[in-house]
Amino acid sequence: MAETVTITIDDRQIQAAPGEMLLWAALDNDIYIPHLCASREEAHPTASCRLCFVEVEGRPAPVPACTLPVTEGLVVKTRSPQVDSLVAMGFELLMSNHRLDCKNCSANGNCELQRIAKARKLRLKPKNLPVLDKNLPVDDSAANIVYDPNKCVLCGQCVRACRKSGNGTLGFARRGYLRVVTTFGGVPLGESNCTNCGACVKVCPVGALAQK
Ligand code: FES
Numbered sequence: 001m002a003e004t005v006t007i008t009i010d011d012r013q014i015q016a017a018p019g020e021m022l023l024w025a026a027l028d029n030d031i032y033i034p035h036l037c038a039s040r041e042e043a044h045p046t047a048s049c050r051l052c053f054v055e056v057e058g059r060p061a062p063v064p065a066c067t068l069p070v071t072e073g074l075v076v077k078t079r080s081p082q083v084d085s086l087v088a089m090g091f092e093l094l095m096s097n098h099r100l101d102c103k104n105c106s107a108n109g110n111c112e113l114q115r116i117a118k119a120r121k122l123r124l125k126p127k128n129l130p131v132l133d134k135n136l137p138v139d140d141s142a143a144n145i146v147y148d149p150n151k152c153v154l155c156g157q158c159v160r161a162c163r164k165s166g167n168g169t170l171g172f173a174r175r176g177y178l179r180v181v182t183t184f185g186g187v188p189l190g191e192s193n194c195t196n197c198g199a200c201v202k203v204c205p206v207g208a209l210a211q212k
Contacts, residue, residue, distance in 0.1 A: 005072040008081070016070045021045070022066040023052050026078065026172070033078050034087055034116040036094075036205055037155040038066035040163075049155055050090040052114065055080040062086055084120070091122050096129040097177075098206070099150035107207025132177065141190030144212050146200060148179050151208035156181075158200035158209055165199040181208075 004015040007022075009031050016025035024040055026033050045066045053062040057075035062083045065076075076081070076173040095113070102108045102124070117124050125131075139147040152171070160169040161180060169192050173182050183192040200209045 001020050002034070005070055005074070006071050007072075007074040007076070010145070016050070017073065022054065022065055022070050022074070022076060025067060025070050031078060032119055033065050034091070034120060035066060036112055036116075036153055036156070038191050039157065039160055046156065049094070049153070051087055051094075053077050053083045053086045053090075055083050055187045066152055087116075087120055088122055091116060091120070092126045092129055095124060096126045096131055097134070099133055099148070100131075101151075105151070105207040106210035107204075111207060112205035113136040134177075134180075139188050139190075140208055140212075141188035142189070142194055142196055144187060144196040144198060145194070146210050146212055147189060148208050148210075149182070151206055153179050153206050153208070154179060154181065155205060157203040157205060161199040161203045165195075165197050167193060167195055167197065168192045170200060 006013055006019045007025065008018055009026055012031070014025065014029045021037055023035055033054065034051040035112045036051055037047070039053065047064040047067050050064065054068070055062050055077040058070065061195040080137070088207055098113065104167060105111070113124065116122065133151050136149040147200050155164050159170045159172065162168060169183050170181055171184065173180055173186065198211060
């Protein structure tokens with residue numbers, strides 16, 4: 001197999017490892033594509049945030065860049081009316097469910113939501129959808145970590161990091177609007193097997209998990 005393939009993103013030719021997901025090939029070449037849920041380590045991405053859409057030559061509809069393995073001659077555009085509309089819609093849905101409190105948030109200035117909004121000229125505050133604050137209690141029971149589920153965007157980064165750290169404390173529970181990242185049995189972090197390693201805080205892109 002060839003060591004690299006040549007692909008074209010936004011009219012720019014780049015080299016990438018065959019089979020690598022397009023999202024990482026783009027980011028490694030300073031081509032920004034919004035993303036929240038993908039991880040380089042995941043062989044089978046869940047593609048749940050629906051923010052990394054790109055237009056692929058020869059395909060009838062945009063596809064998530066985190067699920068698209070690169071192949072020789074692949075031609076993609078990171079922007080198009082259809083892509084922009086899908087990303088805007090996905091972003092607004094996320095923001096309709098995210099407690100917006102940038103001024104008091106530990107992630108302010110280093111938040112992926114702010115970054116996406118800036119890159120795609122999107123409003124953080126939803127314009128067309130009502131804000132549905134889950135109004136869940138903030139968990140500050142752990143020694144070093146505060147968890148505000150009202151800010152969580154369900155990207156799953158913390159769940160993966162927690163599993164990788166060997167603790168496996170965090171997981172998803174419930175479905176639909178009620179879906180939440182929580183501990184086994186829903187106990188507060190301070191009563192769980194959390195070791196306060198901080199792996200979850202490091203990967204949380206939105207400040208839902210923060211260091212005390
Ligand atoms: Fe691709 Fe979330 S990063 S769908």
